[in-house]
Amino acid sequence: MANYDLLIRNGLVVFSDEVIQTDIAVKKGVIVKLEAEIDGTALEERDATGLYIFPGVIDVHVHFSEPGREQWEGFETGSKMMAAGGCTTFFDMPLNGIPSTINDRALLGKAEIGKKKSVVDFALWGGLVPNHEKDIKGLAENGAVGFKAFLSETGNDEFERADDDTLLNGMKEIASLGKILALHAESAPITNWLQKEKQQKGLVSADDYLESRPIIAEAEAVDRALTYAKLTGCALHFVHISSEAAIKKIEAAKLEGMDVTVETCPHYLLFSHQDLVEKGPIAKCAPPLREKKEQERLLQLLIDGKFDMISSDHSPCPYSMKDPSVYNLFEAWGGISGGQFTLLSMIELALNHNIPFTRVAEWTSEAPAKRFHLQSKGSIQVGMDADFAIVSMKEFRVTEDNFFAKHKQSVYLDHTFPCQVTSTYNRGKLIYDNGDIIESVSFGKWLHERDIS
Numbered sequence: 001m002a003n004y005d006l007l008i009r010n011g012l013v014v015f016s017d018e019v020i021q022t023d024i025a026v027k028k029g030v031i032v033k034l035e036a037e038i039d040g041t042a043l044e045e046r047d048a049t050g051l052y053i054f055p056g057v058i059d060v061h062v063h064f065s066e067p068g069r070e071q072w073e074g075f076e077t078g079s080k081m082m083a084a085g086g087c088t089t090f091f092d093m094p095l096n097g098i099p100s101t102i103n104d105r106a107l108l109g110k111a112e113i114g115k116k117k118s119v120v121d122f123a124l125w126g127g128l129v130p131n132h133e134k135d136i137k138g139l140a141e142n143g144a145v146g147f148k149a150f151l152s153e154t155g156n157d158e159f160e161r162a163d164d165d166t167l168l169n170g171m172k173e174i175a176s177l178g179k180i181l182a183l184h185a186e187s188a189p190i191t192n193w194l195q196k197e198k199q200q201k202g203l204v205s206a207d208d209y210l211e212s213r214p215i216i217a218e219a220e221a222v223d224r225a226l227t228y229a230k231l232t233g234c235a236l237h238f239v240h241i242s243s244e245a246a247i248k249k250i251e252a253a254k255l256e257g258m259d260v261t262v263e264t265c266p267h268y269l270l271f272s273h274q275d276l277v278e279k280g281p282i283a284k285c286a287p288p289l290r291e292k293k294e295q296e297r298l299l300q301l302l303i304d305g306k307f308d309m310i311s312s313d314h315s316p317c318p319y320s321m322k323d324p325s326v327y328n329l330f331e332a333w334g335g336i337s338g339g340q341f342t343l344l345s346m347i348e349l350a351l352n353h354n355i356p357f358t359r360v361a362e363w364t365s366e367a368p369a370k371r372f373h374l375q376s377k378g379s380i381q382v383g384m385d386a387d388f389a390i391v392s393m394k395e396f397r398v399t400e401d402n403f404f405a406k407h408k409q410s411v412y413l414d415h416t417f418p419c420q421v422t423s424t425y426n427r428g429k430l431i432y433d434n435g436d437i438i439e440s441v442s443f444g445k446w447l448h449e450r451d452i453s
């Protein structure tokens with residue numbers, strides 16, 4: 001009889017503090033042994049000589065738009081795409097689906113869909129929107145991983161941005177429940193005012209779009225949120241931060257002892273405003289891709305340890321919503337489709353800038369697990385879930401065939417990474433292997449209150 005369910009031999013395992021060739025033994029979805037050479041046999045044995053084994057990516061920021069807009073993505077294609085990128089846990093945002101995840105009924109309804117359709121594990125955010133502060137408790141008690149609010153317009157009628165009153169009430173309630181509020185930090189007054197001015201003059205170029213969402217709008221929103229958090233004691237997580245000015249404020253708050261974390265996304269590090277100029281709406285997001293100089297600053301801030309984690313903000317839509325012959329840059333859907341490429345992007349940056357792979361694992365797995373209390377995830381250690389992304393240092397050019405999102409338009413198309421994900425294991429089960437989603441998988445697990453404590 002086999003000793004283990006799974007043995008992965010000779011892989012270069014990316015631990016928290018070192019990368020070292022190690023055998024991994026798995027039983028019942030959990031890592032049970034890590035040694036240079038493990039004796040015994042397993043039902044599934046794999047030789048990973050020359051391959052890197054990262055802890056499965058934990059991406060705290062995706063929009064799968066289901067229920068209600070599954071034609072935009074949905075849990076099935078979305079989760080398969082994430083698996084193809086080495087992701088084993090994603091957190092779905094509370095907006096873009098119908099209904100929005102703003103009460104316990106919507107949360108539980110979405111969870112049921114995810115449990116049936118997701119091939120990897122997932123958690124769900126709850127929304128903080130006006131007049132729904134009373135629903136926060138129910139969301140938290142039923143397993144929302146945290147709360148999300150917008151300081152700018154959302155582009156989505158079903159999910160209103162939070163006004164100051166909502167923010168203060170919501171933060172107080174969220175703090176009392178010991179949860180975290182995630183924020184899209186761009187000032188609505190500033191961006192609305194600038195956008196109106198541009199539109200009145202018929203100015204709709206890429207430069208105009210960038211100018212309508214300036215760095216100062218991000219910095220102001222961050223400032224205000226931090227002030228309110230200080231008043232209410234609420235823990236914050238800033239999503240997709242795109243400027244040094246915002247990071248300076250967040251860094252100062254951290255030094256004061258405030259409970260705050262920050263993410264950026266690979267697209268702010270890999271691409272710049274020039275891509276919006278050249279590629280049009282597929283490179284549109286909010287905050288916008290920044291000028292080259294700011295992109296370089298963000299990279300330095302990353303190297304200096306100023307970002308806690310990296311998330312994809314996979315925000316897809318049907319191609320028609322980004323069709324430049326129909327919509328100008330202000331009208332087209334804002335969001336980058338690229339959830340598959342977080343780990344590959346960070347490895348590319350690591351190789352180009354001499355960043356140890358241990359830090360890639362920290363940004364893409366360990367830090368999100370710690371921040372959101374995923375006890376059994378985030379690192380390759382005995383007793384942890386057997387969530388792995390196996391990576392080879394072979395080039396990978398993104399095409400419509402190897403990009404698993406429902407809609408293939410993406411700023412990443414034609415990008416060549418110096419590496420590829422060859423296989424993904426979720427709790428010991430092979431989910432993705434050499435270009436194929438393996439069909440006979442257990443469905444993903446919803447990580448709710450029992451996993452998040």
Ligand SMILES: NC(=O)NC(NC(N)=O)C(=O)[O-]
Pocket residue numbers: 063095096154155156184240284285286287313315334335336
């Ligand atoms: N409604 C959205 O999905 N918006 C997203 N869009 C972006 N980032 O362009 C976001 O995260 O703000």
Ligand SMILES: [Zn+2]
Pocket residue numbers: 184239240286
């Ligand atoms: Zn956002």
Ligand SMILES: [Zn+2]
Pocket residue numbers: 061062063093313314315
């Ligand atoms: Zn988002």
